[in-house]
Amino acid sequence: ARTFNTTKFSGNRSDEFGLIAAQRQLSRGWLxxxxxxxxxxxxxEALSLEEQPELGQGKLRLRLQPVDPKSLAPILSSARASVEYVRMAYADSTLRVQPEYGVPYASxxxxxxHxxxxxxxxxxxxxEVYAEQPDASLVRLLGYSHLQHTSFPGTEGSVSIDLISPLWQRLVGELRLEYLVIRPMEKDSFDLRTSFANYWRSNWTALEIGHRGLGKSLTVTSNAAPLIENTVASMLASAEMGADLVEFDVQLTSDLVPIIHHDFSIRVCIxxxxxxxxxxxxxxxLKDISYEQLKDLKTYQIVGNKIV
Known part of the structure; x- marks a missing residue:
């Protein structure tokens, strides 16, 4: 962490990078x-197997092992290559160390x-794709494949790989992967000794940002927005009134369709x-229902003590 003055006129005031309210709060990022x-x-549904064994839900495992590109010998976890994983699950999407025999996977x-x-x-x-045996401590290798760095020609894309049986050396399935490559920003400076507070023009004015468009419409106060929030009409009206930006939240349905909605959930009447x-x-x-199901639902909001 570095200490630097926050403004030209701050005297001995300082701000230490990574400290917020005297607590260190550094998180990993891409820069x-x-x-x-x-x-x-x-x-x-990225994984397809020629013969789907009677595995039951959650009995498959996927494993990613870095190897030397020439000898294909395993590379131990180090600065050269370190593998973590994350499962996109509600309130539990954090990076973890990959288990020895891979990560449990279900359709x-x-x-x-990562x-x-x-x-x-x-x-x-x-x-590698493993199947758990009846004794959960044992696994069986169903298929494997190798990926070279040439499989990732761009910054992002997709790649499909054939899975080969280690026993019969024949095709037993296919796995489709989406990839993202984040490369270092070698030409940019990461010098934090000077705060960007020093670079604001003296006549700089704050940005006007429309919250969910023209503002919240569902509120108990009398200054509610005249148009329903998170709608195209509200966002267009915000721009007409001079907003520089509009802010809104995006959620994903179970079939990965992005929708504009503030909360992770909706309220319905069964x-x-x-x-x-x-x-x-x-x-x-929202992650548990499809876009088509969502369109057929009537949703409700609780505003104060009222249901609208």
Whole structure:
């Protein structure tokens, strides 16, 4: 962390990078001047097997092993290559160290491998699909494949790989991966000794940002926005009134369709009657319903003590 003056006129006031309210709060990000990041994403029924064994839900495992691009010998976790994974699950999407025999995977899961690399060109990857045996401590290798760095020609894209049986050496399935390559910003300076507070013009004025368009429309106060929030009409009206930007939230449905909605969930009434209290409403997570299902639902909001 570095300490620097926040403004030209601040006297002895200072701000230490990474400290907020005297607590260190540094999080990992993409801005880096060395090394690369490779993200491999598994979703949308990405795995298909020639013969689907009687595995049951969650009995498959996917494993990503960095290997030497020439000898294909495993590369131990180090600065040269380190693999973590994250499962896109509600309130639990954090990077974790990959288990020895890979990550549990079931159809419909959204899974991502996050690989920190010294140089992408110096690493290849062994992709393995395992099946858990009745004894959960044992696994059986169903198929494998190799990925060279040439499989990722651009910044982002997709790649399909054939899975080969280790026993019969024949094709047993296919795995489709979406990839994202994050390379170092070598030409940019990461010098934080001077705050950007010093670069604001003396006549600079703040940006006008429309919250959900023209502002919140569902509120108990009398200064509610005249148009319904998070609508095209509200955002256009915000621009007409001089807003520089509009801010809104985007959520994903179960079939990965982006929608504009503030919360992770919606409230619906399961019964056909008109709801009269909170107890009549059921909260449904947007990630658990498809876009077509969402279009058929009537949703409700609780504003103060009213249901609208």
């Amino acid at each position: 880096q001047d060395s090394g690369s990041i490779l993200q491999l994403k598994v979703f949308r 419909g899961d959204i899974l991502m491998f 690989v920190s690399l010294e140089q992408l060109e110096r690493v290849a990857f062994l992709v 019964d056909s009657k008109t709801p009269t209290s909170r107890d009549d409403l059921t909260e449904v997570l």
